[in-house]
Amino acid sequence: MRASLPHWLTTATAALLIGATPASAGQQAAPAAGIAPYFTPAAAAPATPDGDGFLRRWLLLEPIAKPNRSNAGFTASYVRTALTTDYFPGQFTATPRDGDTVRAAEPLRWHALDSNSFDIKLFNLAQGLGKPTYGVIFWAYTVVDSPREMRDVRMAVGSNAASIWWLNGKEAVGLFNDRRMVMDDVLSDRLTLRKGRNVIRGAVINGPGLSDFCLRFLDADGKPITALSTVLR
Secondary structure (H helix, E strand, C coil): CCCCCCCCCCHHHHHHHHCCCHHHHCCCCCCCCCCCCCEEECCCCCECCCCCCECCEEEEECCEECCCCCCCCCCHHHHHHHHHCCCCCCCCCCCCCCCCEEECCCEEEEEEEEECCCCECHHHHHHHCCCCCCCEEEEEEEEEEECCCEEEEEEEEEEECEEEEEECCEEEEEECCCCCCCCCCEECCCEEECCEEEEEEEEEEECCCCCEEEEEEECCCCCECCCCEEECC
8 A cells, every 4th residue: 555645745746756757746857866865855843953053954946047158257246136136926025835836937836855965956956856957046945943042143155156145134145256065155244143033045046067055054153053943934
Protein backbone atom coordinates (compact mmCIF):
# COMPACT_ATOMS: atom_id res chain seq x y z
CA MET A 1 0.00 0.00 0.00
CA ARG A 2 1.32 3.43 -0.86
CA ALA A 3 2.08 5.57 2.17
CA SER A 4 0.19 8.84 2.53
CA LEU A 5 2.10 12.10 2.15
CA PRO A 6 2.72 14.42 5.12
CA HIS A 7 0.25 17.30 5.19
CA TRP A 8 3.00 19.85 4.47
CA LEU A 9 4.30 18.09 1.36
CA THR A 10 2.43 18.84 -1.85
CA THR A 11 2.06 16.08 -4.43
CA ALA A 12 4.02 18.05 -7.01
CA THR A 13 6.93 18.72 -4.65
CA ALA A 14 7.00 15.10 -3.54
CA ALA A 15 7.11 13.95 -7.16
CA LEU A 16 10.04 16.22 -7.90
CA LEU A 17 11.93 15.02 -4.85
CA ILE A 18 11.64 11.38 -5.89
CA GLY A 19 12.29 12.12 -9.57
CA ALA A 20 8.83 11.40 -10.96
CA THR A 21 8.10 11.90 -14.63
CA PRO A 22 6.18 14.96 -15.83
CA ALA A 23 3.07 12.87 -16.44
CA SER A 24 2.91 11.74 -12.81
CA ALA A 25 3.98 15.06 -11.32
CA GLY A 26 1.86 17.32 -13.51
CA GLN A 27 4.91 19.56 -13.88
CA GLN A 28 7.45 20.60 -16.49
CA ALA A 29 10.07 17.93 -17.24
CA ALA A 30 12.82 17.69 -14.61
CA PRO A 31 15.99 15.62 -14.29
CA ALA A 32 15.43 12.21 -12.73
CA ALA A 33 17.24 13.18 -9.54
CA GLY A 34 14.90 16.14 -8.93
CA ILE A 35 16.02 18.39 -6.08
CA ALA A 36 16.48 15.61 -3.49
CA PRO A 37 20.32 15.71 -3.45
CA TYR A 38 20.18 19.38 -2.43
CA PHE A 39 16.95 19.98 -0.50
CA THR A 40 14.33 18.35 1.68
CA PRO A 41 10.83 19.73 2.31
CA ALA A 42 10.68 22.06 5.28
CA ALA A 43 9.12 20.39 8.30
CA ALA A 44 6.39 22.01 10.39
CA ALA A 45 8.57 22.43 13.50
CA PRO A 46 10.94 25.43 13.66
CA ALA A 47 14.50 24.88 12.47
CA THR A 48 17.74 26.18 13.96
CA PRO A 49 20.83 27.44 12.16
CA ASP A 50 23.54 24.87 11.60
CA GLY A 51 26.60 24.70 13.84
CA ASP A 52 28.23 27.57 11.96
CA GLY A 53 25.14 29.75 12.15
CA PHE A 54 24.02 29.42 8.52
CA LEU A 55 20.29 29.63 7.86
CA ARG A 56 19.20 26.58 5.89
CA ARG A 57 15.40 26.90 5.88
CA TRP A 58 13.99 29.10 3.12
CA LEU A 59 11.02 29.74 0.94
CA LEU A 60 12.44 29.91 -2.59
CA LEU A 61 10.57 31.22 -5.61
CA GLU A 62 10.99 29.60 -8.99
CA PRO A 63 13.31 31.79 -11.09
CA ILE A 64 12.18 34.93 -12.88
CA ALA A 65 13.58 35.25 -16.39
CA LYS A 66 15.99 38.19 -16.64
CA PRO A 67 18.27 37.53 -19.63
CA ASN A 68 21.90 38.59 -19.21
CA ARG A 69 24.52 37.08 -21.51
CA SER A 70 27.27 38.14 -19.15
CA ASN A 71 27.62 39.06 -15.49
CA ALA A 72 30.06 41.85 -16.32
CA GLY A 73 27.30 44.46 -16.25
CA PHE A 74 26.20 43.79 -12.67
CA THR A 75 27.11 47.24 -11.40
CA ALA A 76 25.46 48.52 -8.24
CA SER A 77 23.11 50.76 -10.22
CA TYR A 78 22.07 47.96 -12.61
CA VAL A 79 21.54 45.40 -9.86
CA ARG A 80 19.64 47.82 -7.65
CA THR A 81 17.30 48.69 -10.50
CA ALA A 82 16.87 45.05 -11.53
CA LEU A 83 16.16 43.80 -8.01
CA THR A 84 13.82 46.59 -6.93
CA THR A 85 11.62 46.35 -10.03
CA ASP A 86 8.18 44.94 -9.24
CA TYR A 87 7.89 41.49 -10.81
CA PHE A 88 4.93 40.18 -8.81
CA PRO A 89 2.36 41.55 -6.35
CA GLY A 90 3.49 41.73 -2.73
CA GLN A 91 7.13 41.28 -3.67
CA PHE A 92 8.31 43.26 -0.62
CA THR A 93 5.28 42.90 1.64
CA ALA A 94 3.52 39.55 1.26
CA THR A 95 4.06 36.54 3.52
CA PRO A 96 4.48 33.63 1.10
CA ARG A 97 3.45 30.06 1.90
CA ASP A 98 4.64 26.76 0.51
CA GLY A 99 2.87 26.11 -2.78
CA ASP A 100 1.68 29.69 -3.25
CA THR A 101 1.78 30.86 -6.87
CA VAL A 102 2.59 34.44 -7.83
CA ARG A 103 1.61 36.11 -11.05
CA ALA A 104 4.82 37.32 -12.67
CA ALA A 105 5.38 37.17 -16.44
CA GLU A 106 4.37 33.54 -15.92
CA PRO A 107 3.03 31.79 -12.80
CA LEU A 108 5.82 30.95 -10.35
CA ARG A 109 5.57 28.76 -7.27
CA TRP A 110 7.11 29.17 -3.81
CA HIS A 111 8.86 26.10 -2.34
CA ALA A 112 9.49 25.68 1.41
CA LEU A 113 12.77 23.81 1.70
CA ASP A 114 15.62 22.88 4.02
CA SER A 115 19.01 22.96 2.34
CA ASN A 116 21.27 19.92 2.68
CA SER A 117 24.25 22.29 2.53
CA PHE A 118 25.20 25.59 4.16
CA ASP A 119 24.93 27.23 0.74
CA ILE A 120 21.54 27.34 -0.94
CA LYS A 121 22.07 25.87 -4.39
CA LEU A 122 19.71 27.90 -6.55
CA PHE A 123 21.06 26.59 -9.86
CA ASN A 124 20.29 23.02 -8.78
CA LEU A 125 16.85 24.03 -7.56
CA ALA A 126 16.00 25.51 -10.96
CA GLN A 127 17.53 22.58 -12.81
CA GLY A 128 15.68 20.06 -10.66
CA LEU A 129 12.38 21.83 -11.23
CA GLY A 130 12.93 22.01 -14.98
CA LYS A 131 13.16 25.82 -14.87
CA PRO A 132 15.61 28.24 -16.53
CA THR A 133 19.04 28.20 -14.90
CA TYR A 134 20.75 31.13 -16.69
CA GLY A 135 19.63 34.73 -16.99
CA VAL A 136 17.43 34.61 -13.91
CA ILE A 137 16.45 36.27 -10.64
CA PHE A 138 15.74 34.14 -7.57
CA TRP A 139 13.74 35.40 -4.59
CA ALA A 140 14.24 33.99 -1.09
CA TYR A 141 12.28 34.50 2.12
CA THR A 142 12.62 33.32 5.70
CA VAL A 143 11.75 34.44 9.22
CA VAL A 144 14.25 34.42 12.09
CA ASP A 145 12.76 34.15 15.57
CA SER A 146 15.12 35.64 18.15
CA PRO A 147 14.71 34.81 21.86
CA ARG A 148 15.77 38.35 22.81
CA GLU A 149 16.77 41.63 21.24
CA MET A 150 20.28 41.35 19.79
CA ARG A 151 22.14 44.56 19.01
CA ASP A 152 25.30 45.17 16.99
CA VAL A 153 24.90 42.00 14.93
CA ARG A 154 25.93 41.75 11.30
CA MET A 155 24.29 39.92 8.42
CA ALA A 156 27.03 38.01 6.60
CA VAL A 157 26.21 37.02 3.02
CA GLY A 158 27.85 35.36 0.05
CA SER A 159 26.18 34.96 -3.34
CA ASN A 160 26.75 33.97 -6.94
CA ALA A 161 26.29 36.34 -8.59
CA ALA A 162 24.96 39.71 -7.31
CA SER A 163 22.27 40.06 -4.67
CA ILE A 164 20.45 42.39 -2.26
CA TRP A 165 19.10 41.41 1.18
CA TRP A 166 16.49 43.13 3.34
CA LEU A 167 15.87 42.76 7.09
CA ASN A 168 12.46 43.81 8.40
CA GLY A 169 11.79 45.84 5.28
CA LYS A 170 15.11 47.73 5.19
CA GLU A 171 18.04 47.00 2.90
CA ALA A 172 20.81 45.38 4.93
CA VAL A 173 23.40 44.09 2.43
CA GLY A 174 24.18 44.52 -1.26
CA LEU A 175 26.61 42.36 -3.24
CA PHE A 176 27.41 43.74 -6.66
CA ASN A 177 29.49 42.90 -9.74
CA ASP A 178 30.30 39.42 -11.00
CA ARG A 179 31.29 37.32 -8.02
CA ARG A 180 31.55 33.78 -6.80
CA MET A 181 29.82 32.60 -3.64
CA VAL A 182 32.18 33.02 -0.68
CA MET A 183 30.99 32.73 2.90
CA ASP A 184 30.85 36.10 4.72
CA ASP A 185 31.80 37.85 1.48
CA VAL A 186 30.00 41.03 2.52
CA LEU A 187 28.99 42.09 6.04
CA SER A 188 26.19 44.50 6.80
CA ASP A 189 26.55 47.51 9.03
CA ARG A 190 25.64 46.76 12.64
CA LEU A 191 22.00 45.74 12.94
CA THR A 192 19.47 44.90 15.62
CA LEU A 193 17.52 41.67 15.63
CA ARG A 194 14.20 42.26 17.34
CA LYS A 195 12.97 39.93 20.03
CA GLY A 196 10.63 37.59 18.17
CA ARG A 197 9.95 37.72 14.45
CA ASN A 198 12.48 39.14 11.94
CA VAL A 199 11.74 38.91 8.22
CA ILE A 200 14.53 38.36 5.70
CA ARG A 201 14.00 38.79 1.97
CA GLY A 202 16.68 38.40 -0.65
CA ALA A 203 17.06 38.47 -4.41
CA VAL A 204 19.92 36.93 -6.39
CA ILE A 205 20.58 37.77 -10.04
CA ASN A 206 22.80 35.77 -12.37
CA GLY A 207 23.51 35.40 -16.06
CA PRO A 208 25.50 32.31 -17.11
CA GLY A 209 26.99 30.01 -14.49
CA LEU A 210 26.02 28.60 -11.13
CA SER A 211 23.78 30.42 -8.67
CA ASP A 212 23.79 30.02 -4.89
CA PHE A 213 23.97 31.97 -1.65
CA CYS A 214 24.70 31.59 2.06
CA LEU A 215 23.61 33.78 4.96
CA ARG A 216 24.22 33.91 8.69
CA PHE A 217 24.34 36.43 11.52
CA LEU A 218 27.49 37.29 13.48
CA ASP A 219 27.49 38.79 16.96
CA ALA A 220 29.38 41.90 18.07
CA ASP A 221 32.52 39.80 18.48
CA GLY A 222 32.23 38.28 15.00
CA LYS A 223 31.05 34.88 16.24
CA PRO A 224 28.20 33.00 14.52
CA ILE A 225 24.80 33.32 16.18
CA THR A 226 23.11 29.95 16.57
CA ALA A 227 20.55 30.76 19.29
CA LEU A 228 17.86 31.50 16.72
CA SER A 229 15.05 29.58 15.07
CA THR A 230 13.77 29.86 11.52
CA VAL A 231 10.13 29.55 10.61
CA LEU A 232 8.22 30.10 7.39
CA ARG A 233 5.29 32.27 8.43
